[in-house]
Amino acid sequence: MLFIIQLFVYVQSFLFGGDDSVALITEPVKVSIIRSEAELIYEPISDCLDREAFMTAYAGVQRWNPCAERIAIADFSKPSDQQRFYIIDLANKEIVLQTWVAHGKNSGENYVTQFSNKMSSHMSSKGFFMIEESFESPKHGTSLALDGLEKGINDKAREREIIMHGAEYVSEQFIEENGRCGRSYGCPALSKEDMQKALQLLKPGSILYIHS
Numbered sequence: 001m002l003f004i005i006q007l008f009v010y011v012q013s014f015l016f017g018g019d020d021s022v023a024l025i026t027e028p029v030k031v032s033i034i035r036s037e038a039e040l041i042y043e044p045i046s047d048c049l050d051r052e053a054f055m056t057a058y059a060g061v062q063r064w065n066p067c068a069e070r071i072a073i074a075d076f077s078k079p080s081d082q083q084r085f086y087i088i089d090l091a092n093k094e095i096v097l098q099t100w101v102a103h104g105k106n107s108g109e110n111y112v113t114q115f116s117n118k119m120s121s122h123m124s125s126k127g128f129f130m131i132e133e134s135f136e137s138p139k140h141g142t143s144l145a146l147d148g149l150e151k152g153i154n155d156k157a158r159e160r161e162i163i164m165h166g167a168e169y170v171s172e173q174f175i176e177e178n179g180r181c182g183r184s185y186g187c188p189a190l191s192k193e194d195m196q197k198a199l200q201l202l203k204p205g206s207i208l209y210i211h212s
Contacts, residue, residue: 034062044093049086050075050211057209060128061090064149065205072131072198072208074101074188076112076124080181085190087201096201099194102170105183115212117148117156122185125154125162129208134199140165141192142199146208154210162186164208166195 038058042051053075061068071088078084085101088094103112104124116123125148132145143165148154154162167189168174169182182189188210190198202208 034059041088041090041093045088045095048095048098049073049088050077053077053209053211054088056211057207060209061207064128064130064207068206069203070096070201070206072202072206074103074208074210076103076107076126076210076212079110080183081110081175081179085188085194087198097194097197099190100170100172100175100181102167102181102184102187102189104186107183107186110180112212115153116186117152117154117160119156119160121160124186124188124210125157125160126210126212127153129154129157129210131164131202131206131208132204137163137165140167140189142166142195144199144202160186164188164190164195164198164202166190166192168192170194 038055042054053073057071057073061071069089069091071090073086075084080100080103083098083100085099086095087097089096104122106122107114107124112124114123115126117125127150129146129148132147134142134144137143143163146157146162146164148157165187167182167184170189170191174182
């Protein structure tokens with residue numbers, strides 16, 4: 001019941017505004033539809049993905065790009081030695097990629113303990129990002145640009161050069177040797193191999209949600 005209430009409040013705050021009399025009529029119906037859609041997608045993947053993380057992510061998709069075919073979720077409530085990054089095919093109701101993802105080096109060791117939107121903090125930012133163009137990074141190779149969508153929380157992502165990129169320190173071997181995934185300067189970094197998969201799966205307009 002808590003998740004249903006949270007989803008209702010979250011979607012309500014995103015989708016509805018303007019004339020109160022119109023909102024009172026349309027809100028329960030629209031929220032009920034969105035909740036039902038979310039439940040249908042979540043059921044087949046429930047063994048792999050936290051319910052709250054998915055429900056919140058799905059509500060965000062309805063705000064920023066309801067036509068999105070896929071959504072990426074980095075569940076930073078989990079430690080970095082777990083495969084906490086997911087790409088979900090919404091139409092087919094399946095996880096098409098689950099793997100490791102790095103967080104910022106000043107956000108914590110194995111667990112994320114703090115976030116930041118500040119320049120040079122070397123911390124991760126939480127919340128919703130729009131995945132934009134792919135580009136060639138001199139240091140990281142082909143990467144994905146990210147626009148933070150939440151003011152004061154992650155909206156300085158471009159200025160901070162927060163991107164999704166591949167990194168050698170994100171690998172099963174690194175975790176076995178160090179007890180945790182490597183850490184970035186705040187970017188959600190994947191292994192080089194998985195970054196190539198992400199480039200195929202995530203097109204401009206896809207949503208990335210970093211859960212905390």
